[in-house]
Amino acid sequence: MPKRNFTQSSLYMIFSYKGYLVRRLSIDLIWIVIPTTILCAVHEFNHVDIKMNFTVPGLLGAILGLLLVFRNNTAYDRWWEARKVLGGLVNTSRNYALQVENLLPESEHKNEIIKLIGAFPFVLKEHLRDGVVYAELDFLGEKLIKELKEWKHVPNAVNQLIQRRLRIAYDNKEITDFQFLKLIENSDELIDIMGKCERIHNTPMPSSHSYLLKTYIYVYAIIMPFGLIDNLSWWTIPAVMMIYYIAMSIVTISEEIEDPFGKDPNDLPVDRIAQNIYNNVQEIITK
Template structure:
């Protein structure tokens, strides 16, 4: 995730980060600039269309459709940001629930070996969930008194959650914790699986294809028709104007595409690896 100072305007304006949409759109912007120049040349130099040509009235269509495309892009951006923010709230809940579970276990348990077991396993859940959401391989994790062997053919976070509950149940059957304490700890462990399921819902349910494809086609054909009408009033200045309009509209769509899956490896995705490391640090301090 990109770290920045929101009050530093100069940096925002003149610095081009590698995730900036300008870099990604340069090839298309060049092509659209050449296309706009070609349309201007044909209308003014080759066909020699007059100011009274009906082609000039195509700007009426742009005025009507401009409002529609703005509504679509606002809805698209807000939907993508809602998914990003919901993912952040879920990982914030994972941080809090990991701390709460560690605090309760620290107060309940007396055996140092049991504390070590939970210290390693609670930290592992966040790390494995991060890799699970990014479809990364999980290696063998070796800890004192714990061999965490993950079967990649099965659901990886569920395996860790199962080990957590099995250990809590063993503590209950051995008389180290009471029934009331079992219920309290069970609620915390269950919240891990609830968070995992909510993250998977975001990851595995993309924006409907027909909606995303329609917006892209709408932007493309809207921009492609701009030079035909505005060349009469702007002349060859239509080239930078059309390129700029395309940059603004396409950038909004690119930003929405990037943040709608907040658990990937893009520059603006959630720093889930860093959050998992913080969970490990906090749990280690508590236990």
Template sequence: MVKYDPKDWITFIFRFHKADTFRQLFPMMIFIGLYSAGICYLEVEYWQLSQESHVKNISIMHGMLGFVISLLLAYRTNTAYDRWWEGRKLWGSLVNNSRNLAIKLSAMLKDENDKKFLRFLIPTYASILSKHLSNEEVGQLLFEEVDLKINLQKHKPNQVAQILFQKINDLHQSGKISGEQLIILNAELQSFTDVCGACERIKNTPIPYSYSAFIKKFIFFYVMTLPFGYVFNLGYYVIPVVVFIFYVLASLELIAEEIEDPFGNDDNDLPTGKIAENIKRHVEEIL
């Protein structure tokens, strides 16, 4: 995730970060510019269309459709940001629940070996969940004397949650924690799987294909028809104007595409790996 100062306007305006949409759209912007120049040359120099030509009235269509495309893009970006923010709230709840579980266990347990096992097991869930959501490989984890056998062919976060619950259940059966304490711990234990399921719902349910494809086609054909009408008023200045309009509209769609899946490795995705490291540090401090 990109770290920045939101008050530094100069940096925003004059620096092009690798996550900036300008880099991604530059080849298409060149094509749009050449296309606009070709249309402008044909209408002004070759066909020599007059101001009374009906082609000039195409701009009326753009005025009507501009409102529609603004609504579509506003809904698209809001929906994508809602998914990004929901993912951040889920990982925030995972941080809090990991801390709460560690705090409760630190007060209930007296055996240092049990604390040592849980000190590594609790943050392991966040670490493996981060790799699971970003489709990274997870190998066999060995933390000092704590050996966790993870079957790479099965659901990895579920296996860690199962080991964690089995350890808590063993502590109950051995009399190290009471039945009332087991009930108190159940909320945090259950929340781990709840967070995992909610994150998987976001990741595995993208925006419907028809909706996304329609917006792209709408932007493309809207921009490609702009030179026909506005060349009468702008002349060859229509070239930078059309390129700029395409940049604005296409950038909104690209931004929405990037943030709608917040668990990848893009610059604007959630720093789940960093959050997992923070959980590990906090749990080790508590236990």
């Protein structure tokens, strides 16, 4: 069995993610510690009886658990759907490259088609972020990049350029009617994949839902000390912090994975997927 370094170990992953979430939630945790500490001080030093029956916090906790499960499941469904769509992108890109390589004779437009197939994943992932990074497309050459820059919707431009070059091959009788239609089907599939990704990216969860859930968690963290303070005393502070941290961590991760095409730690490895597709396409044309 190959040895793994420390950065690949489960222990490192646990603490790295824990540290990442603590940094994200540090301000919120401070706002929870302050009122909890005040309540503990009042209870311990002034001997004021501020305890309450744990029934109310327990009931609120049960409701919170249901809300967190719902929130996590809806976000994970979006994440998993996006992963399946990107898996389809991998398969379609490979099929497309194989068919072009084996059906078209050597020519300039054939080479351009294969380059554009390899470029599509890079273009798509940045289209779902802040815009195309043309530095990633240096392999296309200045001519193709110049054509792409004339478009606002660059993934559409890639498919248009592919289909134009397939039309040239068809007009030159390099492929038959059936072969032309078969190749166009792959282009249609790329457009379909793009549309599914855009649907996931452009349809966020309602902001009111996240706002109300976060408010509920905060209110629950404020009420919870009243049910714990008589038994835990000063240990109520770390107990409340831990419960708040766990609940808000679930919400934070859910917010990240509901749009899984970004660069957050829990998003899909879109950059690696795009690079793997490009490597696969390059291997196909060099063998």
